[in-house]
Amino acid sequence: MERRLSRILRVGRKRIRNNNRSNGTQGHARWWLLGVMAISVLGWLWLRPRPSPPVQPSAPRVVTEVLSSQEKSAAQEEPTISSPPPHPDPAPPHSPALVSVAPSNTPATNVARVPDSPGEVVPPDVSVGAVTPFGTVVMRTNLPKSEAERALERESSFALSNGLAGASGEVWQVFQAQLMMARQGISSGSLDGKLGTQTRGALRAWQARQGLTPTGNLDAATRQSFSGNEELVQEHVVTQEELAGLVQIPDSWLGKSQLNRMDYETVLEMVSEKFQSHPAWIRTLNPSIDWTQAGVGTVVRVPKTTKVSLPSRPSVLRISLTHRTLQAFDESQRLLLHFPCSIARDVNKRPVGALRVEKVAS
Numbered sequence: 001m002e003r004r005l006s007r008i009l010r011v012g013r014k015r016i017r018n019n020n021r022s023n024g025t026q027g028h029a030r031w032w033l034l035g036v037m038a039i040s041v042l043g044w045l046w047l048r049p050r051p052s053p054p055v056q057p058s059a060p061r062v063v064t065e066v067l068s069s070q071e072k073s074a075a076q077e078e079p080t081i082s083s084p085p086p087h088p089d090p091a092p093p094h095s096p097a098l099v100s101v102a103p104s105n106t107p108a109t110n111v112a113r114v115p116d117s118p119g120e121v122v123p124p125d126v127s128v129g130a131v132t133p134f135g136t137v138v139m140r141t142n143l144p145k146s147e148a149e150r151a152l153e154r155e156s157s158f159a160l161s162n163g164l165a166g167a168s169g170e171v172w173q174v175f176q177a178q179l180m181m182a183r184q185g186i187s188s189g190s191l192d193g194k195l196g197t198q199t200r201g202a203l204r205a206w207q208a209r210q211g212l213t214p215t216g217n218l219d220a221a222t223r224q225s226f227s228g229n230e231e232l233v234q235e236h237v238v239t240q241e242e243l244a245g246l247v248q249i250p251d252s253w254l255g256k257s258q259l260n261r262m263d264y265e266t267v268l269e270m271v272s273e274k275f276q277s278h279p280a281w282i283r284t285l286n287p288s289i290d291w292t293q294a295g296v297g298t299v300v301r302v303p304k305t306t307k308v309s310l311p312s313r314p315s316v317l318r319i320s321l322t323h324r325t326l327q328a329f330d331e332s333q334r335l336l337l338h339f340p341c342s343i344a345r346d347v348n349k350r351p352v353g354a355l356r357v358e359k360v361a362s
Helices: 001-045 069-077 147-164 170-183 197-209 222-226 240-244 253-257 266-276 279-285
Strands: 098-102 133-141 232-238 298-302 318-319 326-330 335-340
Touching: 069 253, 170 197, 170 222, 197 222, 197 266, 197 335, 266 298, 279 298, 279 318
Parallel strands: none
Antiparallel strands: 098 133, 232 298, 318 326, 326 335
């Protein structure tokens, strides 16, 4: 009996020792895991990117220059101070001007004052034309340009366009071809300086009349067929009569039917139609015009169109539905006029057979 009890006690003590060892190992593992997590959190807090502090506006720097005695005496004997030229349109209080600094290679009209003594602090000069360590001060304003400035721009732009008329620019070459053909009765539609379908059709008609291969391309032989060095553009002044003829066109057909006439709505539309041009081309010729403010006295640069003078009376009118053209020929089948047109898109509405003109209203 005693032997059995002692054996039970030994087994119990052994199990208790084993349980204590297992619990100690698990406790150590927990402490190691908590330590690793704490080190990771501290490392993240230390290495995380910190937001940059807000940039405070710095006060204007005052630059002082120490001149040698010889340079100082020369500056005192021959001062180079000059006043800034007056601006033609001073900015009113409600429309402040903007002052900016141009690069240092900009020609200067003012030079900063030379300090009288080495220790004197000279405030920076921000007047127009003043030279600063950052460059030359220039004036930029949001005020409208004066009439003299606009006139100078018009003259410069007008001279530039006439100078480019004989240049190799593709746009001006196409515009020159369109205008020269229109003066001879070969129309390419609205003058726009673009080599589109209608312009190529007009070129083919022109080339055929001149005895050239009708390719529709503006090649060297075709350019040489346009004789003369006539001006391409002219100036047109909007009159009171033209402005009085503008009307507001309603959107509905009922409103349109109640009008006395269907006239032009804007100055841009009126000028474009009067000089056979696309509105975009008129804008190109007049980049400085605000068309919402255009009125009486506005000077507009427009193509120099002329009235077509026919050498003989047309005898035959030929309408091509395939090429969408209307052409007039004389008795010898010489081409006199060429116009792009679109007639009877619906096949059932197209005329059949030969038609004869009964009446002519001039």
